[in-house]
């Protein structure tokens with residue numbers, strides 16, 4: 475526990491905010507192109523002797539402010555922003571994998587990442603194999619020969635965790651790149667680059683933005699790998715982050731630390747009480763024991779009810795939880811697996827990895843926690859009645 479105790483957003487923000495007028499928030503540079511004062515300045519930039527912005531598909535000052543902050547927050551050398559978490563994941567992967575390569579992936583990976591592997595990468599000749607956390611951690615044979623190991627820790631819906639330092643050490647010895655989706659923990663509770671992981675990606679639509687008003691993504695790594703992602707995938711696939719979205723993300727980052735600790739206190743409050751609730755068969759949340767790289771718990775966890783609970787009736791009885799996908803904003807949400815299992819998506823990660831229809835994922839927001847708990851309890855009672 476406490477691998478990263480001294481997360482300090484105030485120091486990080488001091489480096490990117492402000493302009494010549496003393497503005498405390500970075501300006502939104504809403505311009506597609508950046509003109510040069512003379513021929514020589516233009517040639518110097520194109521030949522790589524200077525590095526100012528040329529065109530917003532690849533570089534923009536507001537986006538750069540967000541990228542600088544994320545690089546520092548994750549303790550990486552550089553970062554590159556994207557239009558969504560999926561753009562960050564797909565573009566980062568496509569900068570490194572080629573036909574004939576294999577990706578070794580954790581089970582219970584995010585549903586659209588699973589479909590990216592199966593529906594887009596597999597037809598391109600890129601094979602993905604799926605492994606339990608125990609296998610990824612301890613069985614060298616499942617990773618040997620892979621080009622890249624794709625990780626989520628905690629993974630989606632069941633929130634199992636990995637000893638990231640161990641995985642990173644073995645992968646490095648075998649010459650395999652490691653990439654992790656760190657959306658659940660954020661750099662406040664886990665900094666995978668410090669543990670030896672090569673590339674961190676985020677859906678910034680979740681806790682980084684924090685207000686359910688932005689879809690965005692980001693990748694963080696060493697300069698060499700980020701240059702490759704920027705020059706190949708960002709430039710050629712074009713999934714760029716917009717300046718206004720980047721500005722919203724910088725605003726979100728100001729309160730990330732405070733929000734994560736509020737989410738954690740509420741999650742602890744729920745976890746303490748959920749175990750004693752009748753009709754709860756199993757709780758899914760990461761343990762914070764001494765081997766965990768996590769220094770805290772976010773507000774996203776799952777509850778598996780037994781068959782006594784009528785899931786639709788339970789959902790409809792909630793007053794302060796909204797029903798919906800995504801997570802990480804102010805408002806508390808539930809995602810009933812029963813409805814998600816009925817979704818016409820193929821292949822379906824919840825079916826293929828095995829998720830019970832009695833599972834409900836909770837995103838505990840920033841509302842009053844006693845109010846949320848009382849609401850949750852009364853809805854369970856109505857679900858049983």
Ligand SMILES: *Cc1c(COP(=O)(O)O)cnc(C)c1O
Nearest residue numbers: 558559560584655657677679690
């Ligand atoms: C939402 C999510 C994504 C995808 O991010 P978008 O911003 O929606 O494209 C990826 N990974 C995880 C764990 C997510 O929850």
